[in-house]
Amino acid sequence: MKYKLGTMAVAGLMAASPVMADLVFPSLSYRTGPYAAGGIPFADGYADYFTLLNERDGGIGGVMTRVLECETAYNTEKGVECYEATKGEGALVYQPLSTGITYQLIPKATADDIPIHSMGYGRTSAANGDVFSHVFNYPANYWNGASAAINHILETNGGDINGKKIALVYHNSAYGKEPIRTLEELSKKHGFELVTLAVDHPGQEQKSQWLQIRRERPDNVIMYGWGVMNQVAIQEAANIRFPMENFIGIWWSGAEIDVTSAGDAANGYKALALTAVGNDFPLFDDIQKYVVDAGKAAGAGDQIGTVPYNRGIYAAMLAQLAVEKAQEIHGVADITSGMMRDGMEALSVTEARMAELGLPSFGPAFDVSCANHGGEGMVAVTQWDASAGQFVKIADFAPTDMDVIGPLIAEDSAAYAAENNIEGNCG
Amino acid sequence: MFYREAGDFSTTYAQDNQTFPIKFDRYRYYVVLFIAIFVIPFIINDYWANSFLLPFLIYAIAAIGLNILVGYCGQVSLGTGGFMAVGAYACYKFMTGVDIWWGGELLFRLPQFNIFFSVIMGGVMTALVGVLFGLPSLRIKGFYLAVATLAAQFFLVWLFNRVSWFYNYSASGQINAPERDLAGILITGPQTEPWATYLFCLFFTIVCAVIARNMTRGASGRKWMAIRDMDIAAEIIGVNPLRAKLTAFAVSSFFIGISGALFFSVYLGAVEVGEAFGIQKSFLVLFMIIIGGLGSIFGSFAGAAFLVLLPVVLKIVGVDMLGWPTDIVAHFQLVIVGGLIVMFLILEPHGLAQLWRVAKEKLRLWPFPH
Numbered sequence: 001m002k003y004k005l006g007t008m009a010v011a012g013l014m015a016a017s018p019v020m021a022d023l024v025f026p027s028l029s030y031r032t033g034p035y036a037a038g039g040i041p042f043a044d045g046y047a048d049y050f051t052l053l054n055e056r057d058g059g060i061g062g063v064m065t066r067v068l069e070c071e072t073a074y075n076t077e078k079g080v081e082c083y084e085a086t087k088g089e090g091a092l093v094y095q096p097l098s099t100g101i102t103y104q105l106i107p108k109a110t111a112d113d114i115p116i117h118s119m120g121y122g123r124t125s126a127a128n129g130d131v132f133s134h135v136f137n138y139p140a141n142y143w144n145g146a147s148a149a150i151n152h153i154l155e156t157n158g159g160d161i162n163g164k165k166i167a168l169v170y171h172n173s174a175y176g177k178e179p180i181r182t183l184e185e186l187s188k189k190h191g192f193e194l195v196t197l198a199v200d201h202p203g204q205e206q207k208s209q210w211l212q213i214r215r216e217r218p219d220n221v222i223m224y225g226w227g228v229m230n231q232v233a234i235q236e237a238a239n240i241r242f243p244m245e246n247f248i249g250i251w252w253s254g255a256e257i258d259v260t261s262a263g264d265a266a267n268g269y270k271a272l273a274l275t276a277v278g279n280d281f282p283l284f285d286d287i288q289k290y291v292v293d294a295g296k297a298a299g300a301g302d303q304i305g306t307v308p309y310n311r312g313i314y315a316a317m318l319a320q321l322a323v324e325k326a327q328e329i330h331g332v333a334d335i336t337s338g339m340m341r342d343g344m345e346a347l348s349v350t351e352a353r354m355a356e357l358g359l360p361s362f363g364p365a366f367d368v369s370c371a372n373h374g375g376e377g378m379v380a381v382t383q384w385d386a387s388a389g390q391f392v393k394i395a396d397f398a399p400t401d402m403d404v405i406g407p408l409i410a411e412d413s414a415a416y417a418a419e420n421n422i423e424g425n426c427g
Numbered sequence: 428m429f430y431r432e433a434g435d436f437s438t439t440y441a442q443d444n445q446t447f448p449i450k451f452d453r454y455r456y457y458v459v460l461f462i463a464i465f466v467i468p469f470i471i472n473d474y475w476a477n478s479f480l481l482p483f484l485i486y487a488i489a490a491i492g493l494n495i496l497v498g499y500c501g502q503v504s505l506g507t508g509g510f511m512a513v514g515a516y517a518c519y520k521f522m523t524g525v526d527i528w529w530g531g532e533l534l535f536r537l538p539q540f541n542i543f544f545s546v547i548m549g550g551v552m553t554a555l556v557g558v559l560f561g562l563p564s565l566r567i568k569g570f571y572l573a574v575a576t577l578a579a580q581f582f583l584v585w586l587f588n589r590v591s592w593f594y595n596y597s598a599s600g601q602i603n604a605p606e607r608d609l610a611g612i613l614i615t616g617p618q619t620e621p622w623a624t625y626l627f628c629l630f631f632t633i634v635c636a637v638i639a640r641n642m643t644r645g646a647s648g649r650k651w652m653a654i655r656d657m658d659i660a661a662e663i664i665g666v667n668p669l670r671a672k673l674t675a676f677a678v679s680s681f682f683i684g685i686s687g688a689l690f691f692s693v694y695l696g697a698v699e700v701g702e703a704f705g706i707q708k709s710f711l712v713l714f715m716i717i718i719g720g721l722g723s724i725f726g727s728f729a730g731a732a733f734l735v736l737l738p739v740v741l742k743i744v745g746v747d748m749l750g751w752p753t754d755i756v757a758h759f760q761l762v763i764v765g766g767l768i769v770m771f772l773i774l775e776p777h778g779l780a781q782l783w784r785v786a787k788e789k790l791r792l793w794p795f796p797h
Contacts, residue, residue, distance in 0.1 A: 029753065031752075031754030032758060069746075070753065071742075071754060073757060075702070076695065076697075076698075076699070076702060076703065080477055081477065081478045081739065087473075099599075100699055103599070103601055103603070103697045104696065104697050107603075107617035107696065107697075172701060173600070173701060173702060174599035174600055174699055177599055178599060180598070200701060201702060412598060420605065420616075421606075
């Protein structure tokens with residue numbers, strides 16, 4: 001922790017809330033800006049799950065939870081401001097839902113002994129817990145996603161994609177650039193040709209990219225998009241009559257709101273998934289009973305069961321399991337952020353525990369260890385059914401090509417360790 | 428009563444020429460400096476440093492830089508974000524050791540610069556780039572120049588996204604400030620103390636402000652203002668427009684580069700060019716000098732403080748005190764900031780600096796206005 005030169009003259013301003021035992025989960029949400037379409041349901045799901053725990057179970061292990069929401073608008077400067085404003089309140093874990101903000105927070109949170117859970121985003125090589133002691137990106141990361149997309153294309157082509165042309169349409173930021181290395185390796189391995197097309201923030205202008213796709217005629221298109229970029233891309237793909245079953249998005253490009261604007265033309269669009277789809281789980285009955293009917297739903301309460309909402313639920317559930325683990329390890333109910341980190345590192349998600357929580361087969365079962373902060377990298381595939389208005393799971397959680405991803409993670413994390421003079425944490 | 432020239436006699440030319448000729452003003456200035464240097468570092472914490480003081484100091488430098496160009500020399504620029512990016516990336520390259528390649532081979536690598544000189548080099552590089560993009564100002568004016576600088580903005584962002592040499596070939600395209608210290612005190616990286624980063628930025632802000640203030644009071648500032656007021660007349664009385672305009676671009680870009688370098692290395696620590704130095708940044712700094720007051724160093728500070736503090740204060744009042752939903756407050760913020768800008772332009776087109784000037788005039792006569 002840090003040494004202060006003087007007293008905090010204004011600490012009172014920030015610590016205005018009463019001091020009592022609670023588990024604080026900051027939610028760096030974005031309900032405004034071009035990425036709000038994904039930010040709102042995720043923040044709603046995250047908040048609703050903790051409201052449910054408070055209402056139904058009286059918190060976790062007898063300690064009430066508190067969600068501190070702070071609006072970032074997907075902007076890194078505001079994200080840093082939110083981090084500084086909330087960390088003093090006993091924040092247990094940060095889930096910034098933005099790769100840019102995650103990059104900002106990795107060194108800061110590590111220095112402050114607060115864990116970060118970047119679930120399916122952030123810095124991929126953070127899966128190497130030996131270097132990134134406080135960053136977790138289970139259950140799957142961007143490179144698992146790239147590999148899962150290629151695996152699915154392999155499957156639909158009978159296992160041979162030699163000589164095929166695959167285009168990557170990506171958000172021109174750290175997020176979108178992440179999978180390029182992996183896809184390049186995979187293209188060497190499987191012999192396909194990779195074409196990369198960058199789309200600049202916020203992604204409303206994609207005419208030239210899709211014109212190029214029309215000219216290059218790739219067999220498949222993979223998309224790493226977010227926010228308004230998804231809707232525009234799917235509409236553009238429909239406009240050039242690109243076959244939707246050959247168009248596959250990462251899990252951040254697979255929400256209902258992304259496809260509905262293109263109408264029937266989006267039918268058959270595929271997206272990777274981290275969680276199960278729909279609201280056909282016992283937990284949702286409890287959410288209806290304790291949260292929605294009690295008038296405590298976050299936001300407008302109209303997002304329940306959508307893909308990003310479920311992801312928010314899932315993120316909150318993983319946080320709950322980690323808190324329980326930390327309480328078990330340290331024998332105290334009101335844990336600190338350092339204990340939370342230990343809990344996350346010893347996390348074990350089993351099918352039985354998920355069923356007990358009312359979410360059977362909601363996500364893959366996996367274990368976290370000191371060396372592996374990324375889980376097993378199991379990814380499912382969903383497909384949009386426009387007439388039914390929902391995503392349907394077409395392939396269950398399947399492993400990804402760790403032979404390619406493992407060395408890449410080792411290489412990138414070693415570079416980070418060398419840059420920052422980090423010696424192994426796992427001894 | 429207190430604020431007046433009477434009784435304060437100048438006995439030398441130096442005294443007669445000083446920046447603050449009124450005794451009260453001079454002492455106020457010393458008190459502000461004293462508090463900033465000797466009081467704030469002792470009571471600062473992470474939250475105050477990262478949410479208010481660092482962005483305020485850094486944006487103040489950028490606003491001073493843009494004010495020299497737009498406010499003093501009359502050359503409209505929308506390239507501030509791009510020039511800040513040049514400062515940030517130059518700082519990064521000098522921090523990590525500039526590597527020169529030729530034909531796929533590493534020719535040589537400069538030694539890593541100390542953080543202080545890296546920031547200075549950020550300013551120097553930006554000054555060079557600024558002069559380059561200032562060349563069109565010799566032929567075009569007004570809106571046309573604004574479009575040329577807008578092109579600089581987009582070109583520079585594209586360049587830093589496209590050429591991986593600038594971000595040392597990292598896979599994510601981000602630049603991360605490695606840990607650097609000055610005489611054993613950490614200035615960049617996650618382990619820094621808030622007082623250290625604050626004092627580091629404060630040093631640059633004070634030096635930049637003093638240089639800018641004296642330049643604008645001196646011969647070069649008068650030339651800039653002559654060009655601003657009427658360039659043909661200025662040429663006739665012997666001002667070289669080439670030199671005046673290009674020095675304005677160079678000095679302005681130097682300051683903006685310094686602010687970009689500090690913004691990246693000290694304040695954020697990791698930066699992505701499209702997000703951190705986009706066109707919004709150009710507009711933000713332009714709004715700062717419009718609200719603060721064109722052609723005023725004090726106005727640059729006032730505008731920076733106004734636009735940095737307002738969103739955070741609105742958030743604290745709305746979310747933390749009144750308990751409103753965060754999205755409502757975020758939307759209100761846009762409405763209020765927009766409304767205030769329109770109100771300022773109608774009621775006080777010369778900005779906060781003019782309010783300050785009027786207040787000083789009133790204070791001179793107070794309490795006997797007649």
